[in-house]
Amino acid sequence: MAAVVEARELVKKYKNFMAVKGISFSINRGECFGFLGPNGAGKTTTVAMIYCFLPVTAGELKVLGKDVKTDYRQIKSRLGVVWQENNLDPELTVFENLVVYASYFGISTPEAQKRAEELLNYFDLADKRNVTVDNLSGGMKRRLAIARGLINRPDLLILDEPTTGLDPEARRLIWQRLLELKEQGMTLILTTHYLEEASQLCDRLVIMDQGRILEEGKPADLVEKHIGRHVIELRVPTAEQSKILQLLQEYVQGYTAIGEMLFLYPGKKAAETLTALDRLAGAIYYRLQRPANLEDVFLKLTGRGLKNDQKHLS
Numbered sequence: 001m002a003a004v005v006e007a008r009e010l011v012k013k014y015k016n017f018m019a020v021k022g023i024s025f026s027i028n029r030g031e032c033f034g035f036l037g038p039n040g041a042g043k044t045t046t047v048a049m050i051y052c053f054l055p056v057t058a059g060e061l062k063v064l065g066k067d068v069k070t071d072y073r074q075i076k077s078r079l080g081v082v083w084q085e086n087n088l089d090p091e092l093t094v095f096e097n098l099v100v101y102a103s104y105f106g107i108s109t110p111e112a113q114k115r116a117e118e119l120l121n122y123f124d125l126a127d128k129r130n131v132t133v134d135n136l137s138g139g140m141k142r143r144l145a146i147a148r149g150l151i152n153r154p155d156l157l158i159l160d161e162p163t164t165g166l167d168p169e170a171r172r173l174i175w176q177r178l179l180e181l182k183e184q185g186m187t188l189i190l191t192t193h194y195l196e197e198a199s200q201l202c203d204r205l206v207i208m209d210q211g212r213i214l215e216e217g218k219p220a221d222l223v224e225k226h227i228g229r230h231v232i233e234l235r236v237p238t239a240e241q242s243k244i245l246q247l248l249q250e251y252v253q254g255y256t257a258i259g260e261m262l263f264l265y266p267g268k269k270a271a272e273t274l275t276a277l278d279r280l281a282g283a284i285y286y287r288l289q290r291p292a293n294l295e296d297v298f299l300k301l302t303g304r305g306l307k308n309d310q311k312h313l314s
Ligand SMILES: Nc1ncnc2c1ncn2[C@@H]1O[C@H](COP(=O)(O)OP(=O)(O)OP(=O)(O)O)[C@@H](O)[C@H]1O
Pocket: 014, 017, 019, 037, 038, 039, 040, 041, 042, 043, 044, 045, 046, 191, 193
């Protein structure tokens, strides 16, 4: 499969702060590739370098076979981007936002109008075509921003946290459209700190933290590799934990301890683990068995949750 993005030992330094610390990855044509990580991981910085918006400090970065250091004009003309912050023009109508943006790519007005109509229909915004952006809901603004990112019919669409701050219904509508675009063969790159978004949309992803890539792979494979099918969550006083872990060692393949919380990975022995736990009930304040997910992978790799506001200790 042809790579549309190749990064080798990519580094980004802001003055004295190294936001991206020598990462390597490769993105194939037609896939949805994700950068998953908490705030400050370096996701936006990385996609901004792919979009040729930020210069690379060191390392190699090729997009669509061209070098971002020398061929950025050609690369940019073939990319679409949707930034996390709303940067739609509030003075213009929905329709005008698309047509004016198209002019930056040298697209003729009749062609731009035709594409704008198609995109407004596709993103369920046709009845809003003549209102200004201020009159749109958050979900509509985000859909318009994605429509605008597609106006030049890009080879690659970059989405920086496309559904952050949206309600579940607005989020699902955007996921639906992005999945359709992928089915039509579009290459998508997205950053997110929503594990559900990453699991639903991404064919492959990297897990980033503090400027580094911790893991890379298909979402389901990463969960299987690090955790298995299930997680048993326990709340146990820290003084009791080593005794419990010792008693469970023949059943449990791995675990993560964060304060009083114990996250157990029982592999194929979930039933045996639960039976063994029943005999220990006195020391355990709380117990839950649930399917494993990408957040468990992140937790195991870093000892922290994906969202900064998330507390794992109750
Ligand atoms: N212009 C800048 N100058 C200095 N430091 C910066 C600049 N932009 C970003 N950073 C820092 O670089 C690190 C990575 O930021 P980045 O925005 O790439 O992270 P992120 O993973 O996209 O997080 P978020 O989800 O919050 O957008 C952070 O510590 C951030 O504070």
